[in-house]
Amino acid sequence: MKCYRLFIPYSRWRDAHPIVHSQKYHRRRRVCRLISKTLSKMALSSVLQSESADFSFNNDRSFSFGCRFGQTDLGFGAAPGDRLNFAIKASLGPDDKDGPERKIEFLHGTTTLAFKFQHGVIVAVDSRATAGAYIASQTVKKVIEINPYLLGTMAGGAADCSFWERLLARQCRVYELRNKERISVAAASKLLANMVYQYKGMGLSMGTMVCGWDKRGPGLYYVDSEGNRVCGDLFAVGSGSMYAYGVVDSGLRQDLSVEEACELGRRAIYQATYRDAYSGGQVNLYHVHSEGWTRVSQEDVLKLHHQYQEPKK
């Protein structure tokens, strides 16, 4: 639709084009209703629930007008490996509402963690992507490098996170050029929060932590698509966050050294992957200090398991 091409919210386009909107909108609704009826008649719901690829079905229907509001994300029979979601997809039922109206419920199947200490910020994430009970990938990069001194973590919809954080990177660079100084972490997280707030209620799913170092020292903000923006010293996001909180809360002191803090972050993610089915893969560890961020390590969870369990024997 034209509003998507212009990168403006549907509501703003709709208010600016009352007559066109009304005709197009109702036509679209009629067609989508028709499609959902046909699809559910063809037992698509069972196809989606089993998440098995069925390309032939997809090719038969040509959705030329791209009724995209809820249905593309559910991926009609696309191979699960294509869609890197940290989410369980909502299933289509025959009594559901029309496509454009449907709200997508994402579950944040991941563990991401960030905490401040005296030498900066430690960011630790896992790397598993799941589609239902199927592990789509064990090697997902859930830390987005916004610029050499700002990091963003990914939880929720992968496309939403990476798209908005890349847009944020562009805004930060323009700020730097205009004002001849680096943007502060508070301002960067505010820009991101304001950008996604315009799309509140339209189905974005993003829970990210913006981490960096600016002239006020280490900065850590949690921003999500509901419009929350919170400053804090410690955040863990995702289905494994409770396990990670347990480990970090018991081990966090302000006077940790860099190695101790890295080990704490690593241990927290490992414990989360041990107990949470939707987290696993590798632990990616980053350290943000006054010069910028450094990639500390990437370790496989199985290796960590042997490392931690060995001394017990």
Added chain:
Amino acid sequence: MAARYDRAITVFSPDGHLFQVEYAQEAVKKGSTAVGIRGKDIVVLGVEKKSVAKLQEERTVRKICALDDHVCMAFAGLTADARIVINRARVECQSHRLTVEDPVTVEYITRHIATLKQRYTQSNGRRPFGISALIVGFDSDGTPRLYQTDPSGTYHAWKANAIGRSAKTVREFLEKNYTEESIATDNEAIKLAIKALLEVVQSGGKNIELAVIRRNQSLKLLESKEIETLVTEIEKEKEEEAEKKKQKKST
């Protein structure tokens, strides 16, 4: 059919001038003088106060306005245009505080005002703003700043400047007298501003309005009594200088 905007008012002349902008600058030259001085720990703004009519309330005629706690500006030219610019600048200062969680730098707000002025030289149906502004303040790292904008939308940083009527005379005076020792203390900087204004203002201290910002303090308008005392000090100094010169000549 429906009233569409006509072609632009500000168009290029064959020899490359924007006449509307130049006429706006003429309007500025008719306004009352304003002078700005950047000291080490203080920034001073002084304006020539036009004589107030008997029945007019004096305090509603203000040419020096605060844009935020740490930034203020004085203007020369059309008062009504200035009111619009000042409103927009004040809103922008607060918007900046909201989105960036930091107060504006003086350069940022000057750039915003200058961009606003430039936009009005390049859209249809509108005329340029007929004001020049002197924007002073302290950045959050403590550096004092003084910027001047003009109707064309350009802005420059200055150590000391004057705008409005007889701006040239005042600027020449400042060029001669702005030295490191003349701005060594806050008081000296204020006196320099008064001296500069006295060059062009008739009838002395009554027609001068002065405002200062000190580091980490907000705008302070000097009362007429303080100005009177400073003016008498300056006159005394002048007399002493004249005496010394006479003595030198006679010996």
